[in-house]
Amino acid sequence: MLIELTDIKKAFNQGKPNEFWAIRGVSLRIEQHKVTCLKGSSGSGKTTLLSMIGCLSRPTSGRITLGERRLSGLPERFLTDIRRHTFGFIFQKFNLIQGMSVLENVMLPAYPLGLNYTRLTKDAYRLLDHFNLTSKAENPVEWLSGGEAQRVAICRALINDPEMLIADEPTANLDTRLSEEFMGLIDELRRSGKTVLITSHDPVVFDSPVVDRVIEMCDGLLVER
């Protein structure tokens, strides 16, 4: 589905002396089956924009549409519902829950959906198998190496079979070799028909041939090229 943003603005601490506009009017179309990279230094507003696209937060003003549906103005309850069926997330620090097994971490996003347990575990194992993690399934996540943790995070993002993958600074905690490996995985996902949106200020990412489009951001605005 096509995502379209029209004049998106986002403010924090509205009405207070420390009011701050993180996004100051962004209009953007994100195409399907492509890898798009939001590039920019920290504080440029790329993560805020990403979280609004991913239905993690709502814009203060402006309009976001996902296909035919208007997302802005939807309460959190409905945003979450759209989010868990449409988006999968990979975070900078992987954000796996310590003390739980790899398998449980992967299945976590599906818990509130109340799916059949056998089917869910089967799906999880299929993903883990695909990313060469089957042998680690029962291990607690603390035992994983950085690259493995990254792959578990990808599995978790894919468990609800989303159309779109959103990754926030995915390579920040990885060395160059692992970063390149990660971009390889992204390429594979794109081929399988997923839309991918990445934020990064890592050249390994935005210079990668995998990325179809780079959008640069600065101070809450797009930098026109």
Add this chain to the structure above:
Amino acid sequence: MIDLIRKQRYLIDFTLSSLLRRKGKNLGLLLVYTLIVFMLASIMLFTHALRQEAGMVLQSAPEIILQRMVAGRHALVPADYLEKMGSLRGVTDKKGRLWGYFYDPTVKANYTMMVDEARGLTAMEVVIGAGIARAKGIGIGDYISFRAYDGDAFSFQVKEIINPVTELVSSDLVLMSERAYRATFGVPDGYFTDIVLKVRNPREVRKIAEKLSMRLPDTRPILREEILRTYDSIFSWRQGIVFVLLAGAILAFVIFAWDKASGLSAEEKREIGILKAVGWETADVLRMKFWEGAVISLSAFILGYLSAYAHVFYGSATLFEPVLKGWAVLYPEFQLTPFIDGLQVATLFFFTVFPYIVATIIPIWKASITDPDAVMR
């Protein structure tokens, strides 16, 4: 519908593993919680069992006791009052009773002395309560002596020791023959301590009592239902007093629970942030947190209640006896009849689980509204 149940199962599953991941913190809470339930449940079970016991004892008591009052004080009743009251419809039996108290300085205790003609005791025999037997270290066939009103000492042979099932009231009891009683206390022939009447139909009791106080104006009828009523309110009153005293403890527990629920560790905050980010909704987190509360409450409630049960019915309520039973040297040793009732459990629930829930609602809500994009900042 099935989805809904499955969803709850997933949430409970997550809750249990999350509780296990924070054993230390939750164990502390569980311990305090269990202790609160234990204390309150012990008091409830104990007083309730006492009330039941008292009720059981009173079952066989006469419906009406008639006392003579002289200048506002309880005085001996002349035997001719039995005739003076005339025939009263509904009264199946009436007779004079002889009883009193005796202070035994050797064990520093009061005995309840009663005449029991039905046992066919000779003038030299007595039946004593188990408490006396224990305090004096005597058994069947041994002799016990009482100092009479005029200074003489009379010895009696113990014919029997009252069976300990009803020990709560019979512990300090001495049963003797009428002759022995009159000789010991100097109560002249033709006088009784009081008069008891048996009435078959409970609805007639009040009417009869009314007639009695008209025909014998210097007497006071005491009704069994009045005694039961007084017992009832005294026991719940005592229970209430202890509860009020424990209100401080409950309040402390509530504050503790509030604190535990609102003082989330950085780790827990991060976890909730992750859950929200990967697609859990606020309501899902709320539900998960309430399952957590439910698991803790249920465990604490069951653990506390069971240990209170054991404490009261198998351990003779060792911790509370002095407060609730009143002091007596001839302390009865007894096993209460186990008794649980719904009202008590519901009341206990409202004193423990309910405040816990109320105290945690706002902290839980605060935790659950964590921004889904918090983990990205």
Add this chain to the structure above:
Amino acid sequence: MLLNPAIMALVLVSAMVTMMLLLASGFAIQVIRHWDINSGSERQLELERRTYLISTLLTWSFVSELISLLLFVYNAESMSGQFVGAMCATGVLNVNEWGWPTLLLKIVIFFCGTSWLALNYLDNQGHDYPLVRWKYTLLLLIVPLAVAEFYTQLQHFLNMDPDVITSCCGALFSADAEGVAAEVSGVEPDTAMLALYGTGAITLLSGVWYARRRRGGVLFTLSGVAAFVVALMAIVSFISLYIYEHPHHHCPFCILKSGHGYAGYLLYIPLFAATAMALGSGVMAPWKNRPSLAAAVARDAPRLAWLAVSLFGLFYLLASWYVMNSSLVMTGVWW
């Protein structure tokens, strides 16, 4: 009397519930004043989060009200030994003029609560929360009930005078006495039976009609409420007699005792649940034309109606079963 633990618990609960409702209504007022679903402002986001708190507070309040309704009846039952003339809950409720109003308020709050929760559930299905102002205004109307219940209950317990000779079910529910209870007991059993099965038939038919045709939801709810009131009257008028197997014992509480096989629970639980669900589908039904709610109304209201119909059906079956299997025979006396 206040030192009785069950009484302390009841007072505590109604105080806490009142407090929670007051807290919730404070938030509700803010929502009513500032709500703007189209805004993405921080205040709106904050208000949306508050709605979760309000829902939670209310759910717990109404659940506690339900348990406290049970506890109130239990407690009245157990205190009957402490009052001259009281043999069951009736006598204790009669100890002063506050007893019955308290019970009535508890029942009313229970039904208001379940209806509100149904409305809240429905509203949460609509992506623009179309009923937000409505439901929070309704909430503000429930709060005074809770305050009133707290007050009457407290008065009931404070004014319990053990010296008062109260009248129990034998006197209150007898055809010769005066007052509402006596009127109800005095209702001719054949009239009561006719009314019971009449309202029952209307309720069941309109329920099935609504569930299948999606029409007449309000009619179903109204007849459901009527059926509830008539059913309570019928219990006093003749069903209880058959359970007690006694031609003059008209008590709605004694059937809760073990001596009568807890028949009361088997009757009251389906009856109350059915009425609550009929009310629930009734508050949902009128919103079927709201675009964002249409789907939810079409799915959930008939579902509730089906449940209500089956529970009503269960109640009528059980009531009839008790009447038919009783060894009390009133043929020739009543019919």
